[in-house]
Amino acid sequence: MSEETFLDWPVYELGRAEKRRRLEAELSALTAHHAAHCEPYARVLAAHGVDAQAAFTLETVPWLPVRLFKHRLLASVPPEQQFKLLTSSGTTGQTPSRIVLDKTTAARQTTALARIMQRFVGRARLPMLILDHAGVIKDRRSFSARGAGILGLANLGREHVYALREDMSLDTEAVQAFCARHAGQPKLLFGFTFMVWQHFVLALEKSGQAVDLSGALLIHSGGWKKLTDIAVDNEQFKARVRAVAGADVRVHNFYGMVEQVGSVFVECEHGHLHAPAFADVLVRSPDDWRVLPHGEAGVVQVLSCLPASYPGHSLLTEDLGTVLGEDDCPCGRMGRHFKIHGRVPQAELRGCSDTQQNGSPP
Numbered sequence: 001m002s003e004e005t006f007l008d009w010p011v012y013e014l015g016r017a018e019k020r021r022r023l024e025a026e027l028s029a030l031t032a033h034h035a036a037h038c039e040p041y042a043r044v045l046a047a048h049g050v051d052a053q054a055a056f057t058l059e060t061v062p063w064l065p066v067r068l069f070k071h072r073l074l075a076s077v078p079p080e081q082q083f084k085l086l087t088s089s090g091t092t093g094q095t096p097s098r099i100v101l102d103k104t105t106a107a108r109q110t111t112a113l114a115r116i117m118q119r120f121v122g123r124a125r126l127p128m129l130i131l132d133h134a135g136v137i138k139d140r141r142s143f144s145a146r147g148a149g150i151l152g153l154a155n156l157g158r159e160h161v162y163a164l165r166e167d168m169s170l171d172t173e174a175v176q177a178f179c180a181r182h183a184g185q186p187k188l189l190f191g192f193t194f195m196v197w198q199h200f201v202l203a204l205e206k207s208g209q210a211v212d213l214s215g216a217l218l219i220h221s222g223g224w225k226k227l228t229d230i231a232v233d234n235e236q237f238k239a240r241v242r243a244v245a246g247a248d249v250r251v252h253n254f255y256g257m258v259e260q261v262g263s264v265f266v267e268c269e270h271g272h273l274h275a276p277a278f279a280d281v282l283v284r285s286p287d288d289w290r291v292l293p294h295g296e297a298g299v300v301q302v303l304s305c306l307p308a309s310y311p312g313h314s315l316l317t318e319d320l321g322t323v324l325g326e327d328d329c330p331c332g333r334m335g336r337h338f339k340i341h342g343r344v345p346q347a348e349l350r351g352c353s354d355t356q357q358n359g360s361p362p
């Protein structure tokens with residue numbers, strides 16, 4: 001495997017044929033690597049009659065259901081090389097995923113995230129307001145997804161200020177001081193979608209205050225489930241952020257998961273999520289798992305070159321989405337672009353996990 005080179009691929013400029021050629025080589029090599037170093041993964045492939053040494057296409061790379069990482073600790077590196085454990089910030093009653101990182105994979109995640117985000121933020125480090133509290137990054141050996149996300153993004157900023165106190169109340173003084181210090185200049189805002197909504201937008205609306213964050217770019221992530229529950233869509237989210245923070249604030253959501261940190265799909269100016277060069281997305285039918293044509297909604301599969309320390313390079317998610325096209329988004333970025341509609345209904349998931357618990361189809 002040509003170590004690390006995929007991180008140098010132009011993030012949004014590879015045409016589909018070239019991207020496919022490169023990705024298929026990397027993903028096939030990763031499949032062989034994980035089969036050789038993660039015994040449970042090799043057993044899953046063998047049970048399905050999959051030859052780990054095969055040259056796979058994007059469509060035939062074997063996948064694991066993402067929920068497997070809730071039940072099993074899957075590692076492709078020996079214990080002495082495991083230097084970080086990522087856990088999903090488990091909502092009450094849910095088992096968190098546990099992801100084993102070695103130094104190589106952790107470094108890849110950091111670089112990949114920076115490569116992608118620089119395309120939206122620019123190369124200069126901007127003053128950064130983090131819409132969370134400082135406590136979430138305290139334990140540096142065992143991160144929650146929230147902590148990992150904040151630390152990853154914090155690399156792109158400078159003069160970091162946390163907007164929330166430990167009790168999740170908005171530290172208006174700190175925010176106002178940040179606004180005054182960087183008035184009219186480009187700045188970076190980051191937070192998890194629901195935190196931004198609940199503890200920034202609603203908090204400001206409730207207090208009748210507004211802040212002047214003109215020139216800011218807000219990047220947010222973390223799922224829409226809680227927001228769809230209270231009927232807030234992406235457009236309304238953006239409008240209400242701009243109403244309390246400044247009419248010219250740019251807002252970009254991104255789709256990503258703790259099982260593939262660094263491999264993020266950022267929303268463009270047209271509201272489409274984009275696959276970077278070293279990752280891709282497929283949509284499968286929940287009936288027979290065939291890859292659906294563009295325009296049809298189904299279960300989202302994510303592919304990524306980053307995971308070396310655990311077999312997470314091809315995962316079937318529990319999200320519903322639609323691929324909108326490839327190399328043809330009006331924003332000019334190449335690669336597949338797509339939308340996420342929400343979670344697969346729980347009932348379907350149970351059926352899905354019964355049949356898919358042991359991995360990919362033959």
Ligand SMILES: [Zn+2]
Binds near residue numbers: 269270330331332337
């Ligand atoms: Zn686009």
